[in-house]
Amino acid sequence: MFSVQTYIDRRARLQAQLSSGLLLFLGNDESPMNYAANTFHFRQDSTFLYFFGVDQPGWAAVIDLDEGRTVLFADDLTIDDIVWTGVLPTVAELAANGGVTETRLAAGLDAVVKGAVARGRTVRYLPPYRPENRLKLFSLLGIHPDRQGDAASVDLVRAVVEMRVIKSADEIAEIETAVNTSVDMHLAAMRMVRPGMMESEVAARVTEIAIAAGGHLAFPVIATVHGETLHNHFHGNTLKPGDMFLLDAGAETAMHYAGDLTSTFPVDPTFTPRQKEVYQVVLGAHLAAVGACRPGVRFRDVHGLACRRLAEGLKDLGLMKGNLDDAVEQGAHAMFFQCGTGHMFGLDVHDMEDLGEVWVGYEGQPKSTQFGLKSLRLARPLRPGFVFTVEPGLYFIPELARRWKAEGKFTDYIDYGTLETYLGFGGIRIEENVLVTPDGCRILGKWRPRTLEEVEGVRLEQR
Numbered sequence: 001m002f003s004v005q006t007y008i009d010r011r012a013r014l015q016a017q018l019s020s021g022l023l024l025f026l027g028n029d030e031s032p033m034n035y036a037a038n039t040f041h042f043r044q045d046s047t048f049l050y051f052f053g054v055d056q057p058g059w060a061a062v063i064d065l066d067e068g069r070t071v072l073f074a075d076d077l078t079i080d081d082i083v084w085t086g087v088l089p090t091v092a093e094l095a096a097n098g099g100v101t102e103t104r105l106a107a108g109l110d111a112v113v114k115g116a117v118a119r120g121r122t123v124r125y126l127p128p129y130r131p132e133n134r135l136k137l138f139s140l141l142g143i144h145p146d147r148q149g150d151a152a153s154v155d156l157v158r159a160v161v162e163m164r165v166i167k168s169a170d171e172i173a174e175i176e177t178a179v180n181t182s183v184d185m186h187l188a189a190m191r192m193v194r195p196g197m198m199e200s201e202v203a204a205r206v207t208e209i210a211i212a213a214g215g216h217l218a219f220p221v222i223a224t225v226h227g228e229t230l231h232n233h234f235h236g237n238t239l240k241p242g243d244m245f246l247l248d249a250g251a252e253t254a255m256h257y258a259g260d261l262t263s264t265f266p267v268d269p270t271f272t273p274r275q276k277e278v279y280q281v282v283l284g285a286h287l288a289a290v291g292a293c294r295p296g297v298r299f300r301d302v303h304g305l306a307c308r309r310l311a312e313g314l315k316d317l318g319l320m321k322g323n324l325d326d327a328v329e330q331g332a333h334a335m336f337f338q339c340g341t342g343h344m345f346g347l348d349v350h351d352m353e354d355l356g357e358v359w360v361g362y363e364g365q366p367k368s369t370q371f372g373l374k375s376l377r378l379a380r381p382l383r384p385g386f387v388f389t390v391e392p393g394l395y396f397i398p399e400l401a402r403r404w405k406a407e408g409k410f411t412d413y414i415d416y417g418t419l420e421t422y423l424g425f426g427g428i429r430i431e432e433n434v435l436v437t438p439d440g441c442r443i444l445g446k447w448r449p450r451t452l453e454e455v456e457g458v459r460l461e462q463r
């Protein structure tokens with residue numbers, strides 16, 4: 001945990017932004033996998049961690065803005081629990097670690113919230129994403145789960161988002177720890193991969209490194225020879241000579257801050273000429289995008305620059321043609337780059353996605369509905385303390401190519417004949433983690449290979 005004062009200050013800043021009523025925060029519960037006692041890995045709600053620092057299931061909190069009181073609701077372990085779990089800190093001890101002195105039994109939440117509702121007081125809550133918390137909100141507030149997202153407090157969402165988007169020095173240090181472990185995961189994978197291995201062996205090794213560092217994975221590992229599938233969690237393929245291998249993996253520290261890196265490298269020790277050409281295009285877009293990140297620049301424009309550089313490289317390869325300004329404006333490049341150039345991260349790998357991308361990445365402005373651009377999670381002007389990924393890529397998706405070709409889509413800008421020869425190539429993504437500084441930006445974490453020569457250098461170390 002951070003210092004007690006950190007949590008006290010965060011709550012004070014939050015309270016100063018909102019007028020009257022109750023703020024209701026629901027922590028997460030254990031979630032059963034296949035029967036009640038066999039649970040998924042417990043993950044606390046990130047906003048609950050941010051304001052209270054309590055990393056245990058079954059907690060809730062109420063901040064009464066009119067009375068200036070914060071109360072945490074949870075139950076101490078019974079002797080029956082202790083038999084199975086061992087001794088854990090008491091509710092009072094855990095609350096005190098975050099500077100909260102008032103605690104009550106979990107069952108006490110009902111009377112506090114229902115009493116406030118009965119007196120016509122405002123109860124603000126954040127959009128729920130777990131079924132257990134949807135049921136609790138239904139019971140406490142009588143709002144049907146289908147309407148809970150719309151009825152969540154926009155004021156509270158905006159206040160929380162605007163605090164969490166700016167990372168403090170303490171948070172940046174923690175994030176950098178996560179990124180450094182993530183670099184170790186990537187270096188290990190780059191050194192071990194060889195033909196005949198299974199993807200699952202690589203996934204297991206990077207998972208081991210994340211857990212051995214004291215935390216866990218920040219998100220399910222992508223370790224695949226089918227990098228064209230953006231979030232591919234299948235690990236059953238055997239690596240063959242000539243394949244490209246894409247690893248998108250990040251560690252989460254014990255305090256739950258994330259890293260999120262992607263490396264793409266050949267299963268052979270060196271790239272083929274075609275792999276080199278495509279890699280170089282992605283790297284050029286990546287470097288241009290990172291080079292453009294500084295305070296005041298809209299990330300929408302960083303994305304536009306990355307798309308433009310990708311399109312230029314694709315034109316050089318004969319995959320795109322025509323006027324590239326028009327092609328990118330209309331979204332033709334999304335045949336090859338179907339997603340956004342980056343997203344904020346921190347306590348969540350897609351930071352605060354539960355609170356709404358339109359608030360986190362767009363300051364309430366509407367998102368585009370254009371294929372490709374609609375998947376851009378971050379568009380707003382950058383500010384010092386923002387932490388986000390830069391992850392342009394090129395993805396050759398046979399199904400998409402065939403669909404657009406059959407529809408005659410963007411035939412002025414896409415050379416479908418050349419594209420046919422790339423189907424089966426896979427995908428390439430280069431993902432780094434970036435902090436905006438007062439006068440520019442900085443790539444977080446220790447060195448890892450990015451250029452063709454650096455990647456091949458590490459690949460050849462294994463021989």
Ligand code: GLY
Nearest residue numbers: 219248249260391
């Ligand atoms: N690792 C998921 C992502 O890059 O968005």
Ligand code: MN
Nearest residue numbers: 248260261431
């Ligand atoms: Mn990633």
Ligand code: MN
Nearest residue numbers: 260389391431
């Ligand atoms: Mn990412």
